[in-house]
Amino acid sequence: MDDLATTLFSLFILLLATKVGDELFKRIGQPSIVGEILGGLLVGPAVLGWYQITPETSLFAQIGAVLLLFEVGVHTRVGAIMKVGGTALAVAILGMAVPFVAGYGLATLLDFSQTGRLFLAAALTATSVGISSASLRALGALGTRSARIILGAAVIDDVLALLLVAVLAGIASGGTSPAGLGLALGLAVAFIAIVTVAGTGILSRRPSLLTAPRFAETPFLPGMIVMLGLATLAAAIGLAAIVGAFLAGMVVGESSERDALEAETAPVAAFFTPFFFGFVGAQVDPAVFTSPQALGLVVVLTLTAVVAKFAGAGLGAIRTGRWRAALIGWGMVPRGEVEILIAGMALAAGAFNPERYAVVVAMVVATAVLVPPVMGPILRRAEPDLSAG
Numbered sequence: 001m002d003d004l005a006t007t008l009f010s011l012f013i014l015l016l017a018t019k020v021g022d023e024l025f026k027r028i029g030q031p032s033i034v035g036e037i038l039g040g041l042l043v044g045p046a047v048l049g050w051y052q053i054t055p056e057t058s059l060f061a062q063i064g065a066v067l068l069l070f071e072v073g074v075h076t077r078v079g080a081i082m083k084v085g086g087t088a089l090a091v092a093i094l095g096m097a098v099p100f101v102a103g104y105g106l107a108t109l110l111d112f113s114q115t116g117r118l119f120l121a122a123a124l125t126a127t128s129v130g131i132s133s134a135s136l137r138a139l140g141a142l143g144t145r146s147a148r149i150i151l152g153a154a155v156i157d158d159v160l161a162l163l164l165v166a167v168l169a170g171i172a173s174g175g176t177s178p179a180g181l182g183l184a185l186g187l188a189v190a191f192i193a194i195v196t197v198a199g200t201g202i203l204s205r206r207p208s209l210l211t212a213p214r215f216a217e218t219p220f221l222p223g224m225i226v227m228l229g230l231a232t233l234a235a236a237i238g239l240a241a242i243v244g245a246f247l248a249g250m251v252v253g254e255s256s257e258r259d260a261l262e263a264e265t266a267p268v269a270a271f272f273t274p275f276f277f278g279f280v281g282a283q284v285d286p287a288v289f290t291s292p293q294a295l296g297l298v299v300v301l302t303l304t305a306v307v308a309k310f311a312g313a314g315l316g317a318i319r320t321g322r323w324r325a326a327l328i329g330w331g332m333v334p335r336g337e338v339e340i341l342i343a344g345m346a347l348a349a350g351a352f353n354p355e356r357y358a359v360v361v362a363m364v365v366a367t368a369v370l371v372p373p374v375m376g377p378i379l380r381r382a383e384p385d386l387s388a389g
Contacts, residue, residue, distance in 0.1 A: 003056075010057050011275070013050045014282070017043040018274035031131050031368040033336060036274050037361065040281025051282055057275075062241075064276030067269045068337060069162075069242040070227045072129065073249020074262055076155050088152035091316035095153060095332050096160055098312030099124035102304050110297070116356070119346035122168055123360050124305050126161035127154040127313075128336025128368065135372045136331065144383045146324050149317060150331040158246070161338045163188050165240045168345060187237055192247060195230060199251030207256035219257040220264040226252055242341060280340050280361060283347070288355040289362075297359045302366045309333045327375070327382035334371045335364045 021035030021042075043051045051057070103121035112120060132154055136147045166188030203209060210219035227248040234244030252261060288294045314329025343360040346352040352360070 006052070007054065007056045010051045010054070011060060013043050014040060014057070014278040015271075015274055017051070018278040022274070029372070031334075031372070033128075033131065033277055034365050034368050036277035037281040037284075037365060040278030041284050041286065042281075043278075044282030044284070046282075046285040046287065051278070053279070053282060058279065060272065060275040061279035062276075064269075064272040064274070064279075065242055065337075065341060066227070066231055066245040067265075068273045068276060069246040070249040071262075071265055071269045071273075072158065072337075073246040073251075074223075074253045074258070074265060076158070076246075076250050076253065087317055087320060088149045089156060091149060091153035091313045091328060091332065092156035092160065094316040095127065095309055095313030095329075096125045096157060098315075099305060099308040102308035106301070106304050112356075113351065115349070116346065116351040119168060119342060119349075119351045120356075120360070122161070122164045123339045123342045123346070123363075124308065124335070125164060126157045126335065126338040127309070127332045128334040128338075129154045129158060131334035131336055131368050131371065132331050135334075135375050139376055139379055141379055141383060145320075146327045146331070146379075146382055149320070149328050153313065153316075153328075153332060157332075158338065159192075162240075162243050162246055163192060165338070165342060165345070166191070166234075166243050168240075168342065188243070191234065191237065192243070195244075195247045196250060199247070200254045203251055203254035207254065210252060210255045210257055210261070218264060219252070219255055219261040223248075223252045223255075223261050223265065240341075240345070277340075280344070283344075283354075284358045284361055285354055286358075288358045291355070294355050294359060297356075298362045298366070301359055301363045305335060305363055305367055306333055306370065321382075323378065323382040327378045330371065330375060330378055333367055335367045339364050 017039035018036040019039075021037075021039030022032040023035070025032050025035030040051070042048060045051070045053060100121045103124040104117050107117035107120040127150075129151065132150055136144075136150065141147050206212075210216060210222040213222060216222050227245050230244035230248040230251075231241040232244070234247075235241040252258075255261060289298070309332055310329040312329075313332035314325045317325040317328040320328065340361065343352065343357050343364075346360075347354070347357040
């Protein structure tokens with residue numbers, strides 16, 4: 001086959017494998033992200049070898065990551081973040097700080113490099129909004145106070161985690177000196193603050209701006225232009241493109257055509273994001289798990305991730321009551337997209353070897369699978385009125 005046919009075949013195989021995995025895992029009540037990752041692993045170079053990682057196929061994965069974060073941003077309202085209250089903020093901050101410290105300490109004990117320690121610590125911080133919300137929805141608990149705190153804290157988590165990603169992007173590009181780290185942090189804070197305040201402010205005052213151009217019968221194309229522009233700007237100043245994409249989503253999410261934008265963006269994201277999760281799985285070599293050392297590291301890292309997030313987030317919610325704090329802490333445990341992005345950055349920067357990358361992906365999968373079955377029994381204690389209804 002020529003190059004085009006080979007690329008198209010790889011994309012066909014990967015999309016098919018991720019969707020088969022998606023279907024199977026939904027049928028057994030497990031997070032679809034796990035099925036997509038495992039589908040990519042199965043057809044990837046280390047197993048069947050039907051999907052090949054090339055610059056062309058990698059580009060589809062990168063576009064998928066950008067669209068994924070844009071879609072998350074569209075669903076994130078600045079006003080909603082401001083209204084979730086002190087409890088959600090405490091849950092978010094402690095739920096990030098404790099895992100970060102625990103991850104850094106574990107990486108130090110395992111003799112990671114300084115950069116590797118920062119990447120591993122960051123890879124334990126954020127909660128997967130998608131997995132947490134799906135678990136709560138399945139239990140009919142999205143309207144509870146606990147759910148509002150979990151999802152509000154998870155959104156704040158995402159914003160803070162993307163700030164970490166921006167700093168790590170500076171580290172990966174060589175800014176490891178104190179001055180370099182300060183510059184990366186300053187750029188990240190300034191970029192996020194300016195885009196968030198100015199962008200959302202403009203759309204709040206002119207909510208129909210996205211359909212003001214005559215070429216824009218719907219908000220989709222202007223939204224895509226904003227996404228590509230801010231993603232490019234973020235990459236140009238040394239941040240991660242996904243930071244710009246997330247902020248673009250937050251900005252255009254203030255539009256009066258938000259519902260139409262969500263509806264039009266969803267099919268495009270549904271097409272591209274499986275390439276990202278499949279790509280994640282394709283980069284994992286299952287042979288590394290034949291090593292007792294690697295398997296031990298998966299167990300230790302997963303336990304660290306679960307205990308640290310549960311303890312930190314639960315402590316932040318302790319004033320809501322013991323069982324509700326337990327529910328909130330457990331609901332914050334699932335890891336997902338952001339951790340995978342961080343692990344991929346670490347692999348590309350040479351801070352992780354393939355074994356450590358595979359271990360982080362395994363931790364993400366394990367936390368995603370562990371949470372839903374345990375959430376139900378805790379929910380019945382934390383929200384007795386819901387159970388009674």
